[in-house]
Amino acid sequence: MVTAGQVLPWMLLAAAAGGLGAAARFLMDGEIRLRWRGALPLSTLVINVAGSLLLGLTCGLVGTLPTPSLVALVSETTTPTAAISSDPWTLGVALALVGFCGGFTTFSTAMYEVTQLLLNRRTWMAVGYWVGSAGAAVIAVVLGMMSGAQL
């Protein structure tokens, strides 16, 4: 049985890393926008794909899938993820990276940008961005996993 006291510190760590990710996204987005004037929302695309790559890499390095549930992650149960809970440093670094990627990437902005492309009558670009972002992010996760598993 896992108590709240066991989970809370990890949750705070992941949330703080998420805040760092959000700040990094703000900075990176602004820098990309200074250099890219095209109609495609390239900055969000780059951010989401890069974050997905990092998340896949983290999973590959740790060697397990981080379940969304921290309780399952921290508890010494029979889940496949229990293996990393024995080492607090590995767990901490993995959670910080997962939290960072979660805050760095953003689904809501991507969807909002699709609406803006649609409203600006860039229909095909909207559809391409909408579906293409998802495809690129999924491929990035898989590539990250494969790379991480090799390291």
Next chain:
Amino acid sequence: MSADKLLHRHWGLILLVGLGGAVGAGVRLLVVEGLSFWVGAGAVATVLVNIAGAFGLGWLLQALVKAGRHAGHQVRLQEGRQAGLATGLRERHPAGPEAGFHGERQAVLQAGPEGTKRRLLRLGLGTGFFGGFTTYSGFALDTVTLAGLSPSLTSGATAGTAAGLGSLGPVLSVALYLAASLIGGLAAALLGMAVGAAVGRRGSGDSLKSADARRSAGPMESVDPLGSVDPLGSGDPARSVHADRPVDPRVAVDPTRGDA
């Protein structure tokens, strides 16, 4: 270079976005934890969080545009009287697709006196909170997980079930998950914008029941969600430039033509 393009280099604003993002990520973790417990499916939790966040961001940004539209109108009306000059705005709703995403961004010039408040709301709540609350990498990872791929192939057999939709099989799970996320997310963003536009109009009271609200071409407008350019002080330039005489808002006002 406009100072609005360099907002992301302002340490205070970076901190604000970081704080909003930490709160958003924390709330997401709590929600996912709770939903994983009740629903037993982490992927379902991520979908719901992302859809809710897309709705919230659409609502927020549209409501801020509504508010900024009104304030910007008031400001430029005053300035127009004082200086009798155009403020260098472009028409925000060009008729054709040739003026695109960034073209509309450039339409924004100045934030009114309330611009700071709306800017902080947009960055802290929009870029920070909703940006950190929703997660694209989590969405991508869930898709990969549902497909049955796993970094350590020994646990690959449990990958589908670990995400909670295993009984459907990998292909159907992935298809359902992608459709729910992408269609649901886009629909939620549009719905949020519609609600934000409607509520903003009502909430602004008497002043917005003027020609402002009636003459707007549509309920939705562009705003830059991530923050390089401040969209919040923007209004209808046709009205502000020639505030004292009737103007067809569909006609573009191009300051470079010496129109004013």
